[in-house]
Structures are given as C-alpha cells and as structure tokens.
Amino acid sequence: MPLITPTLITSTLLSLMWMTITTMLKKDLNQTKMKNILAIPLMMSLVPLMMLLNNNTEFLMSTKPLIPLPTMNINISLTLDTYSLTFIPIALFVTWSIVEFSTWYMATDPNINKFIKYLLIFLIAMLIIISSNNLFQFFIGWEGEGIMSFLLIGWWSSRSDANTAALQAIIYNRIGNIGLIMTTSWTLTNTSINIQELFMEHKTMNILPLLGLVAAATGKSAQFGLHPWLPAAMEGPTPVSALLHSSTMVVAGIFLLIRLHPVLQNNQQILSICLLLGATTTMFAAASATTQHDIKKIIALSTTSQLGLMMTMIGLNKPTLAFLHMAMHSFFKALLFLCAGSIIHNTDNEQDTRKMGGLNKTMPATTSSMTVASLALMGMPFISGFYSKDTIIETIMNSNINTWALIMTLTATLLSAVYSMQIMILSQTSTPRTKQNPHKETKPTMIPILRLTLASILLGTTTKLSTLQTTTTTTMPITIKLAALIITLTGVMLSIDLSMLAMHQKPKKVNTIQPFLNQLAFFNILHRALPMKMLKFGQHTSTELVDMWMLENYGPTGLANSTKTLIYTSTQQKNMIKNYLTTFMITTILATLILP
CATH class of the missing domain: 1.20.5 (Single alpha-helices involved in coiled-coils or other helix-helix interfaces)
Structure with a gap:
C-alpha cells in the first residue's frame, strides 16, 4: 500500500505539468504527445487498483496543519479506499479518450489549447473530490467543478444561448451549494470537517446538515426540482457534454452521498427523501426524454434518469451499488456523447433526430458503437450497464419499502428502452432526410470511440469476476429475476412498433407534444418567472415606495414643504x-x- 501514495502524487503532478505545457504551446497539439501524457497517469493509477483487488484496505495521507484553528486544524488530507482507487482510473481513462477526441472535434477552434487545459482542470477538480478526506478540501474541488462547468458550457460565448446555459448551470449549482456550505459550517461548529471523525457522529447527527447534503447533491446531480440546467448545458461543445455527464460534475453530487453515507444510514427520514427524490427523477427524466428530438438533449435527460437510479440506491442504503452504476455509466455515457458528436459533425451540425437517417451506411463504425452504448444504457445482458442496472432493479424488488420506487424505476426502464431505440431507428435506418457531409472515420475519431466501446462491453464482466463484487445469494421467482429484461424488451418492441406506425403516416404539423414533459415540468418558465416577479417587486418597492413616497413625504421635499x-x-x-x-x-x- 505505501506505493499508492507516490503513484497518486506522481499522476497529479504529471497532469498539472501537462496543463502547464499546453498553456505554453502555441501550435497545434501533437496527438502522440497528448496520448502519452494522459496515458501515463492512467497506467500509474492502475497499480494501486491491482493492489486493492488483493488487499481491500484504506490508506490515509495528511500534511501538517495549514490553517490552525482554536478547535481544529485544516490540512490537506487524502483518503485512498475502494471508491477513490476505483474511480480515479475511470476518470483518467474517460478524460483521456475525450481529450483525444477533442483534438479532432475542436481542430478548427483557435483556442483549442485553452479548451483542453480547461478539460484537464475539470478532471483535476474531480480528482480532488474523489480523494478528499475533509469537507474543506472537498468544497475546493466542488467549487472548481462549478467554475469550470461555467467556462466550458459557455465556451462559444458569442452565442446568447450558450451564455444563458452557462449562467443557468452555475446558478442552479449555487442553490445546491448553499446546502454544502451549511453542512460544512455545522460540522465546523459542532463536530469536525474530517470525514473519518464525522463518521463517528452518525448516531447523533442533526437532520439539518443531512438535508444540506441532499440539497447539494440535488443541485450538482440535477435531481428533480433543480434539473433544468442539465439539458440546457448541451449548448456547450460535445466533448464538454461527454466529460460533464460521464465522470465529472454530475456524478459529484452522488459521490458526495456515497462518501458520507455512513452519516446518512441511520436516518430514515433522509433515506426516504433520497428514495422518493431518486425514483421521481428517474421516471420524470425518462418520460421527458421520449418527447425530445435533439439527440444531445435525449442523452442528457438519460443521464438525469440514471442519476435518479443512483439516488434511489442511496435511499435504499446501497451506496456500493450506486457507485457500481456510476462507474459503469461513465463509459457508455461518454461513448454516447462522442458518437453523437461525430454524427452531428457528419450531418452539418444537425441535432434533430427526425432529420437524420441512413447513417449506418455512411458511418458504420460510429453507429455500431452508438448501438453498443444504447444497449448498455438499456441494460441488455452481458454489457456493462446490465451488471449494475439489473442488480439495482432486483434490489428494489427485494426491499419492503419500495412500492413507489419500484413502479417509477420499472416505468423508467421501459421508457429508457423507448428513447434509446428512438435514437437508433431515426438516425441509422431508412434513408438520409437531410444533407450529409460524410467524413472518413479516421484514427483521431475512431480510436477513442472504439476504446470506450471495448470498455462498455468488457468492464461489466471484468468487475463481476473481480473480488470487488460479492453478490448476495437471494431466492426469487424467475419472473422477478427476469423483470428488468422483460420490461426492456417490451420497451424495444413498443418503440419499433411506434416507429413503423409513424413512418407510414402522412407528414403533418403537430402541436407541442406533451408540454409538461417537453418543457421539463415548466420549471424553466417558473424559474424565470419567479425571479422576474421578485425583480419587478424590488424595483417598484425602491422607486415607488421609497423614492416617490417616503422621500417625498419625509425627505428633503417633505422638510421643504413643512418650512x-x-x-x-x-x-x-x-x-x-x-x-x-x-x-x-x-x-x-x-x-x-x-x-x-
């Protein structure tokens, strides 16, 4: 285990060194150097993971106190346990693939060097979150994620929609951050910000800081109520969407609850809130995805749906299962976005799935990889998503507090098959419905996509065979055992049937379909209307009440009239x-x- 410390430190230093070099470079990035620079930390991070498989222990590393306080000392403290040692290689692997893809996708951007530097800072902020052993350090990574998401979502700042989306993302996250700030303040005053010491207080923990943790996770992971920013974030470049949705920002909220789950596990009220919140989110996001036509927004809402599944597992006291799904989800979600980016580039920046078609002939490798990623998202057997999603549904069925969660999860599973098939049918089959600009599927495009495709296929089986997963043997009827697969196949057949039915109908202009779901439960309208009403109220109060009445009657004018x-x-x-x-x-x- 002592080898873990220099390995992790070396990986971080190499990442920082790479970031410094890229800021100094003025010419186009050399792809070979890029590949080697990002592959070295990945290989180094695999060494402690291999040791973890044989010796499941936890390693802590702390520096001397940096900020001495009367009650405690704040220092840099790293925790290297199953969660951090498993997810650090995943984050490095996914970022490696996305950065390599970005060198092709953003090749014409004049600021590509700055763009890749921002991606690396985004990764470093996530690594800080993963390895933090105190809430102060955790908050630094948490805020770093928010700042970098603002810069990357609003990368094309000349577009008003991109600026609005960036502001929307940081404001929604700021609402959630209030919860984390409140929890950190409470622990500073009452217990300790050190996570290991915080675990000892789990029986006496007040409900207020726990609500703060749930609020923080709701904002960062786009749970129901603070969800509109995630589909809006699709205004950023596709590599940003891939990194944002797979292994960095949106999973940070779930990781917060996984890391601090020993504090939550004995509070049934908080667990019930997580269960209801997660089940509502997964069903609502899946239903909303079926009403969208923008390929990136469909994939974004599927992310929200999967995050709802992870939150449901937190509510059922199964944080390890939530972490397993988080790890598997990182690969196939990054793959979905990279394939979507390649398709968008091929169709002259067209994102409407209804205007695509016939891409399986012009882009066979990309569409094959997208099919694999969609099957993983649906939970088809023996692909990575199956091993986590199927286990989650079985766990919900074996719980006695799960009626709402079970109905919502099964409905979301059905709908996830529907919108995944909708993407595949509309984009790949039939004939092209719009002008296409086919490009050759060259090495810079396909190598990261094929790498993520292999990971999406093989890593679920690899994890199943590893010593990290010890499956509890349960007895259940064969129908319940196959329920997830039955529901998924039902969704596939329903989607195919609806598509065939629609293709033979005459084209006609349709009014807004399901406005409640299509407009994300009108949260965009509400969240714009309420601040506008408050702004108008403040304006009337300051001008009409204060200026025109109070100052007129009791200020200089009033004094003048009285004399x-x-x-x-x-x-x-x-x-x-x-x-x-x-x-x-x-x-x-x-x-x-x-x-x-």
Whole structure:
C-alpha cells in the first residue's frame, strides 16, 4: 500500500505539468504527445487498483496543519479506499479518450489549447473530490467543478444561448451549494470537517446538515426540482457534454452521498427523501426524454434518469451499488456523447433526430458503437450497464419499502428502452432526410470511440469476476429475476412498433407534444418567472415606495414643504412696493432718532 501514495502524487503532478505545457504551446497539439501524457497517469493509477483487488484496505495521507484553528486544524488530507482507487482510473481513462477526441472535434477552434487545459482542470477538480478526506478540501474541488462547468458550457460565448446555459448551470449549482456550505459550517461548529471523525457522529447527527447534503447533491446531480440546467448545458461543445455527464460534475453530487453515507444510514427520514427524490427523477427524466428530438438533449435527460437510479440506491442504503452504476455509466455515457458528436459533425451540425437517417451506411463504425452504448444504457445482458442496472432493479424488488420506487424505476426502464431505440431507428435506418457531409472515420475519431466501446462491453464482466463484487445469494421467482429484461424488451418492441406506425403516416404539423414533459415540468418558465416577479417587486418597492413616497413625504421635499408656512410668516419679502417703502421709512426714522 505505501506505493499508492507516490503513484497518486506522481499522476497529479504529471497532469498539472501537462496543463502547464499546453498553456505554453502555441501550435497545434501533437496527438502522440497528448496520448502519452494522459496515458501515463492512467497506467500509474492502475497499480494501486491491482493492489486493492488483493488487499481491500484504506490508506490515509495528511500534511501538517495549514490553517490552525482554536478547535481544529485544516490540512490537506487524502483518503485512498475502494471508491477513490476505483474511480480515479475511470476518470483518467474517460478524460483521456475525450481529450483525444477533442483534438479532432475542436481542430478548427483557435483556442483549442485553452479548451483542453480547461478539460484537464475539470478532471483535476474531480480528482480532488474523489480523494478528499475533509469537507474543506472537498468544497475546493466542488467549487472548481462549478467554475469550470461555467467556462466550458459557455465556451462559444458569442452565442446568447450558450451564455444563458452557462449562467443557468452555475446558478442552479449555487442553490445546491448553499446546502454544502451549511453542512460544512455545522460540522465546523459542532463536530469536525474530517470525514473519518464525522463518521463517528452518525448516531447523533442533526437532520439539518443531512438535508444540506441532499440539497447539494440535488443541485450538482440535477435531481428533480433543480434539473433544468442539465439539458440546457448541451449548448456547450460535445466533448464538454461527454466529460460533464460521464465522470465529472454530475456524478459529484452522488459521490458526495456515497462518501458520507455512513452519516446518512441511520436516518430514515433522509433515506426516504433520497428514495422518493431518486425514483421521481428517474421516471420524470425518462418520460421527458421520449418527447425530445435533439439527440444531445435525449442523452442528457438519460443521464438525469440514471442519476435518479443512483439516488434511489442511496435511499435504499446501497451506496456500493450506486457507485457500481456510476462507474459503469461513465463509459457508455461518454461513448454516447462522442458518437453523437461525430454524427452531428457528419450531418452539418444537425441535432434533430427526425432529420437524420441512413447513417449506418455512411458511418458504420460510429453507429455500431452508438448501438453498443444504447444497449448498455438499456441494460441488455452481458454489457456493462446490465451488471449494475439489473442488480439495482432486483434490489428494489427485494426491499419492503419500495412500492413507489419500484413502479417509477420499472416505468423508467421501459421508457429508457423507448428513447434509446428512438435514437437508433431515426438516425441509422431508412434513408438520409437531410444533407450529409460524410467524413472518413479516421484514427483521431475512431480510436477513442472504439476504446470506450471495448470498455462498455468488457468492464461489466471484468468487475463481476473481480473480488470487488460479492453478490448476495437471494431466492426469487424467475419472473422477478427476469423483470428488468422483460420490461426492456417490451420497451424495444413498443418503440419499433411506434416507429413503423409513424413512418407510414402522412407528414403533418403537430402541436407541442406533451408540454409538461417537453418543457421539463415548466420549471424553466417558473424559474424565470419567479425571479422576474421578485425583480419587478424590488424595483417598484425602491422607486415607488421609497423614492416617490417616503422621500417625498419625509425627505428633503417633505422638510421643504413643512418650512414654507414658517418662511411665509417670518418674512415680508412678498414683492409688494408698499412693504418695501414702509420698511425703508421706518428704518430711516429709527436711524435718525437713535443716532446722534
């Protein structure tokens, strides 16, 4: 285990060194150097993971106190356990593939060097979150994720939609951050910000900081209520969407609850909130995805749906299962976005699935990889998503508090098959419905996609065979055992049937389909209307109430009006000649009599 410390430190230093070099480079990035620079930390991070498979222990590393306080000392503290040692290689692998893809996708961007530097800082912020052993350090990575998401989503800043989406992302996350700030403040005052010491207080923990943790996860992981920013974030470049949705920002909220789950596990109210929130999110996001036509927004809403599944597992006291799905989800979600980016580039920046078609002939490798990723998302057997998603549904069925969660999860599973098939049918089959600009599936495009495809196929089986997973043997009827597969196949057949039915109908203009789901439960409208009403109310209060009433009656104008009567009474300056002559005569007479 001592080898873990220099390995992780070396990987981080190499990443920082790479970031420094890229800022200095002025020419196009050399792809070979890029590949080697990102592959070396990945290979190094696999060494402690191999050791973990044989010796499942936890390693802590702390520096001397950096900020001494009267009650505690704040220092840099790293925890290297199953969660961090497993997810660090995953984050490095996914980022490696996305950065390599970005060198092709963003080749014409004049600021590509800065773009890749931002991606690396995004990764480093996530590595800080993964390895943090205190909430102060965790919050630094948490804020780093928010700042970098703002910069990357609004990368094309000349577009007003991109600016709006970036602001939307950071404002929604700021709402969630209030919860994490509240929890950190509470632990600073009452217990300790050190996570290991915090675990000892799990029986006496107040519900207020736990609600703060759930609020933080709701904002960062786009749970129901704070969900609209995630589909809006599709205004950023596709590599940003791939990294944002797979292994960095959106999973940070779930990872927070996984890391601090020993604090939550004995509080049934918080677990029930997580269960209901997760089940509602997974069903609502899946239903919303079926009403969308933008390929990136469909994939984004599928991310929200999968995050809802992870939140459901938190609510059922199964954080390890949530982490397993988080790890498997990283590969096939990054693959979906990279394939979507390649398709969008091929169709002259067309993102509407209804205008695609016939791509299986012009882009066979990309569409094959997208099919694999979609099957993994649906939970088809023996692909990576199956091993986590199927286990999650079985776990929900074996729980006695799961009626709402079971109905919502099975419905979401059905709908996930529907929208995944919708993407495949509309984009790959039939004939092209719009102008296409086919490009050759060259090495810079296909190598990262094929790498993620192999990971999406093989890593579920590899994890199943490893010592990290010890499956509990349960007895259940064969129907319940196959329920997830039955529901998925039902969704596939339903989607194919609906597609065949729609293709034979005459084209007609359709009104807004399912406005409640299509408009994300009108949260965009509500979240814009309420601040506007408050702004108008504040404006009327300041101008009409304060300026026009209070200052008019009690300010300078009021004082002036109150002194007018006294001024008129005490002065004779009324512009009358007789008053002036009388005053002059009286003054002259008095002066004559008084003066000698």
